[in-house]
Amino acid sequence: MGTTLRPPRGTRDWMPEEAWFKRLVEDRIRKVFESYGYGEVITPAFEHLELLVAKAGEEVVNQIYNFKDKAGRDLGLRFELTTPIARIVSSKPELSKPIRFYYIAPVWRYEEPQRARLREFWQAGVELIGVEGVEGDAEVIAILHDSLRSVGLRDFKILVNDRRIVEDILVSAGVTRENLETALRALDKLERMGEDFVIGELCKLGLTEEQARRVVNTLVEGFESFTPSTREGEAGAKRLLELVETLEEGYEIRVDVDLSIVRGLGYYTGVVFEAKSSDAGIGSVAGGGRYDDLVSSLGGPRLPATGMAIGVDRLLEALSAQGELPKYRPAEVVVIPVGTEKRILMAALRAARSLRENGLRVTVEYSRRSLSKTLEKLSRSGVRFVLILGPSELDSELVTIRDMEAWEERKVRTKDMVSLIKARLSQSA
Numbered sequence: 001m002g003t004t005l006r007p008p009r010g011t012r013d014w015m016p017e018e019a020w021f022k023r024l025v026e027d028r029i030r031k032v033f034e035s036y037g038y039g040e041v042i043t044p045a046f047e048h049l050e051l052l053v054a055k056a057g058e059e060v061v062n063q064i065y066n067f068k069d070k071a072g073r074d075l076g077l078r079f080e081l082t083t084p085i086a087r088i089v090s091s092k093p094e095l096s097k098p099i100r101f102y103y104i105a106p107v108w109r110y111e112e113p114q115r116a117r118l119r120e121f122w123q124a125g126v127e128l129i130g131v132e133g134v135e136g137d138a139e140v141i142a143i144l145h146d147s148l149r150s151v152g153l154r155d156f157k158i159l160v161n162d163r164r165i166v167e168d169i170l171v172s173a174g175v176t177r178e179n180l181e182t183a184l185r186a187l188d189k190l191e192r193m194g195e196d197f198v199i200g201e202l203c204k205l206g207l208t209e210e211q212a213r214r215v216v217n218t219l220v221e222g223f224e225s226f227t228p229s230t231r232e233g234e235a236g237a238k239r240l241l242e243l244v245e246t247l248e249e250g251y252e253i254r255v256d257v258d259l260s261i262v263r264g265l266g267y268y269t270g271v272v273f274e275a276k277s278s279d280a281g282i283g284s285v286a287g288g289g290r291y292d293d294l295v296s297s298l299g300g301p302r303l304p305a306t307g308m309a310i311g312v313d314r315l316l317e318a319l320s321a322q323g324e325l326p327k328y329r330p331a332e333v334v335v336i337p338v339g340t341e342k343r344i345l346m347a348a349l350r351a352a353r354s355l356r357e358n359g360l361r362v363t364v365e366y367s368r369r370s371l372s373k374t375l376e377k378l379s380r381s382g383v384r385f386v387l388i389l390g391p392s393e394l395d396s397e398l399v400t401i402r403d404m405e406a407w408e409e410r411k412v413r414t415k416d417m418v419s420l421i422k423a424r425l426s427q428s429a
Contacts (some may be wrong), residue, residue, distance in 0.1 A: 010119025057266035090300030097130030125309030155278035159258035168233025338390035
């Protein structure tokens with residue numbers, strides 16, 4: 001039973017403190033999404049396999065958890081939410097445009113587990129569908145920026161590129177149109193695998209080592225060294241400049257152009273971007289881009305679209321590494337009935353109920369250990385207030401309230417306990 005008592009490789013359990021912090025972060029992100037007018041969608045955990053593989057790209061296809069159901073249908077666990085949302089939009093032409101959807105949900109990919117990279121992980125993202133202009137790209141990047149700021153991430157930068165620029169560089173070097181997607185997937189590994197690996201992969205596609213090295217050098221040297229040789233590359237460069245200007249002037253957000261940002265999914269058609277943590281071990285905490293052909297490839301109309309997803313697990317890792325995490329309190333108040341009389345326990349239950357009805361998180365201590373030992377245990381738990389009810393308190397219609405942070409204790413009338421505790425909590429909020 002040793003193996004089966006552990007979660008499957010690449011997955012994890014979320015204990016109460018971890019789950020609380022995760023939900024706190026997600027709630028702040030959700031508030032940003034909704035402040036931009038986005039509405040939440042929830043899609044099935046599994047989809048028809050044919051849908052998932054349509055535009056995923058070879059590497060991601062190999063990472064899909066797939067299976068046959070009892071009727072023999074080929075299904076797969078979603079590996080992101082953009083494709084399921086594109087399916088929804090394709091099947092509902094009556095939806096008013098532009099469409100603004102958001103999601104916070106788990107996804108699955110069978111890849112090698114490592115720090116901040118699991119096989120089951122959570123994403124929080126938005127999809128803006130029906131906006132052709134650069135303002136759509138800028139809005140999605142602004143949402144990403146504001147979301148990361150809202151959860152307190154300090155050290156990150158947003159890097160932007162346009163896939164058409166990279167395709168221009170590859171075609172100019174001699175990569176055929178048929179091999180573009182393979183070459184783009186190789187370039188996407190530049191930071192992770194290094195220059196020599198990428199050069200080797202490009203040589204497999206027919207480039208000489210000199211040509212392959214020139215491609216890598218152009219990406220590393222940056223936007224200033226790029227001279228378009230195709231109409232698409234020129235359009236990509238123009239769009240990128242417009243995007244940077246829109247973000248700086250319209251949102252007061254600074255981004256950096258990085259030609260090595262490619263993104264591995266096969267459906268991107270233009271602007272792509274990533275948000276990277278300063279912690280090198282974590283790397284990218286979010287990414288996205290423009291995908292103007294995905295909806296039409298699934299049978300719907302051609303609809304321009306831009307989306308992004310935040311890797312919640314990676315973001316939590318980055319916030320933890322940054323420190324200064326909020327304090328977890330499973331309960332704000334613990335009620336301790338002192339003594340064995342039934343009337344004391346009943347009074348404690350009533351007091352706890354009254355506190356809960358006023359929005360407080362409350363537990364009742366049922367152990368029969370001594371008051372001193374109970375207080376010693378609670379001093380390590382992070383609880384803010386202890387409410388003590390014994391025979392003397394009950395007879396005089398009082399309760400003893402101990403502030404575990406200030407280490408102060410006072411008796412108050414039972415009817416005043418709620419207002420006192422809430423006032424103290426608001427002072428320290």
